[in-house]
Amino acid sequence: MGSFKDVVGHKDILKYISSAVENNRVSHAYILNGERGSGKRMLANLFATTLLCESGNSEPCGKCHSCRQAESGNHPDIIRVTHEKPNSISVDDIRTQVNNTVDIKPYQGPYKVYIIPQADLMTPQAQNAILKTIEEPPAYAVFLLLTENAEMLLPTINSRCVMLKLRNIKDTLIRKYLMENLEIPDYKADMCTAFAQGNVGRAIMLANSEHFNEIREEAVQLLKHIHDMELSEIVAAVKNISVYKLEITDYLDIIMIWYRDVLLYKATKEIDKVVFKDQLQSIKEQARKSSYEGIELILESLEKAKARLKANVNFDLVMELLFLTIKEN
Template sequence: MSFADFLSQGHIIKHFRKAINNDHLSHAYIFTGQNGIGKSLFAKEFSKALFCNKSKGDSCNICKNCIRIDNNTHPDIHWIVLEKKSKFIKIDNIRNLQHFVKLSPVESEYKVFIIKEADRMNEEASNCLLKTLEEPTPNTFIILTADSLMPIRETIRSRCQIVRFTPIPNHIIKDQLVKIFNADTREIEWVSRFCNGSLGDAIELLREKFYEKNNDIVNRISGLNMGNFNFAEEFIDSYLGSSDSLEEKRQTLKRILNCILQFYRDLLMVKIRNVHSARKKKLPLFNAEREEALQGLVNYLTQEQIITIVDEILLTIKHLDYNLNINLLVENIFARIAVLNSAER
């Protein structure tokens, strides 16, 4: 692959081609944008363009350097990644980076260090990295990838050039999924909307058959007896594996809560449609094939109740990033939904 193969990031490609050709590169970058949008892949392609023996400003994909970078075997490209089942990048990971930063390149003119998920460095790791950024080493490039800039310290941000990756349009994701998967059209259309502009997430969702899981979740929510407070326990047993790490449970629960969020968002859209049908353009639904069922449910809730439920779900998703008991979070959100739903029934 080369720069030309990237989807919907033309502004970034143009910038780096020009910077490489003119030798006007920054010593440190932050690649930011949602998960699965191609930040780490672009970091690899940047490295190939920098090290390529046959091309300048892009990669040839066939020279020795390009092949080794693709295979993660080039001695002057260093990846710092989150350890499996760990929540944070720790200081030892950054100290290891510092050690290699001080050394000369093994066989090339440059060294490149790529810190994946840099927004998950703990405070000690951040302080350690700051010292490295404050004293840049010649011919050394440090790239941080981050879903969000907010967790990254301002002192680190100010010492890096920030590169913002944009979400990939739904129709482009849909076209890519059609090329890769032999899947049902409705499934591909739903995934292309649900992935929120992330091709990486879309591919993962299709591989995990998440469309079927969404249908199961929506069926349970829409047919839920709101007096059944055992639903939270059934939910945990069904979707959260007992052998999963805490971080794996968090990520699974985020996706499931987003399914529930989109269900109530659809209810809200149907409610608004019914009120403003003559004056407003039809708003698209995530669960478009369920519109008839949504129409049957929408009269049980006021617009204010739906908005309150949406807010409660968003708050629960936010709380997942804290060190809170996941089972209690699940029990709390379903209790809140049950109370709000049953108030109108």
Template sequence: MGNFSDIYGYETIKEHLQSAISMGKVSHAYVISGGLGSGKKLIASTFAQTLQCEAGGVEPCGVCHSCVQAAGRNQPDIIWVGHEKPGSIGVDDIRDQLVSDMQIKPYSSPYKIYIIDEADKLTVAAQNAMLKTIEEPPAYGIVILLANNPDVFLQTILSRCVVLDLKPLKDDIVIKYLKDHYDNISDYECKFAARFAAGRIGRAMTMVESTEFAELRRDVMDVIKNAKDMDSTDIMTSVKRVTNYKLTIDDYLDLMLMWYRDVLMFKSTNDTNLLIFNDQMTLIKSQAQTMSYEGLQDIINSIDRVKVRLQANVNFDLVIELLIMAIKENS
């Protein structure tokens, strides 16, 4: 676990948190919002570690007993609230791990800090159970909610929290992070990862480090290259392969979206400098020549519709089959 100075970007948010610490004006409730891989947990854990640090500064010292415990995720007064059901955080989780527990004074620290990851999974009942605690916390109580989408929170919750929104970082910040932390990474890999990550360093790291991502990219490219010649059997074989990526389907679809935007960009501008997939110029030029503007836009719209439909829990295989058919028809 690092210091605030080790966190790339988000200067205003870091300054706000450090100023609150130095002036003794720490809020009892925060919402830290941002997409997957944006750094919510890193900022929350650094903030919590700094608040509990025995040195009392605006950066964690990293060597005191509390900092060592926090780095190992076993600081008794920094509680990461868990949940049994993968899809929701229920009222019992909140009552047992937060509401009741906060009545017990800190073991050895100035605060008891409760961090709820994936807090947008809080049920309405769980939010209501937490409301009184946020309204009238003990002086030592702090609740930090981490969420991809803070709009799901009750207005009564949001109105009592300091909301910190981690907006996407600029590509050059993501690229700098990758160059600083990975040896022998090429300029192309940095640029590609930064564009794919859409301003989220954690997502860029996953792409660089994951062997599974390389396999995902190969399967995406297989559909892109061969969809126009696929028969019904080939399509169903591809659908079955895509089911391997149910948990990372957003990555699969985003990669596909990047490709067709590249083809559309080249068709419109003929400028290779604007492309992300500049290692695939032959195929991009070929598809730009043979595919119409309307066809490319139809594919892009189809990918966007798939994202919406999958959020609504429609039949996964059917949605992917229709997408591949749309790509085939417009290739």
């Protein structure tokens, strides 16, 4: 869990948390909104730990009994809402873990903190159930809703929560963190930082991934040759990448960054901001052959593919449709 000084970036949110605690102006509900790997969980954990720290300071001391409990994940007044279904949080999950327990006073601290990861997966019924609690909460209750897309929440929930948006972090900070804290060599830190696109969690994941180079190389080879592939070869390619199902979002992000490079070079002819610098010749060639409309359509298709996979649409079908769109454009 660490402390405030371990957080890379997000100084505005840390300052807000400190000020709210110090001035006793803690709201009853917050939305921490940011993409996967942006640091939502770490910030939520630090916020909860600060609220319950026995020192009463504006950031956790890390030494008291309460901080040690929070660090180990065993604090009785920090409730992390879980769900069995991978792609939805049901009304029963909310009723059982939140509504039925919120009236029980904190066991030892001044607050009772509910952390709801992936809150945007709540069904409409689940959202309505938690809305009633957020509208009239006990004075000690604080809700931290972690979302990738806050727009998926009911407007009435959004209007009753303080929105904390996690923004992209500067490449220099991410690179420095990888090299100093994780002891990643500079050439690898450069590559991971470029692909992370301002997301420190993704940079750390890429730096620690045994498969990243393999996935990247596979994606590059596909993109270089897809325009000449027959339908049977595209089907075979989908079968080949099915082994990466758990990391398919990263695979799609690699393709997305490739086409952003193509678009960037086509529009500006600048190479400084191109991520695939080792594939510059192929990027230039594809920029020459592709239209702006075609590239935009591919980028839109990638977003649709991500959404469909998240909604459990058939993997092979989604990927084949995506690859055909790329081939045609």
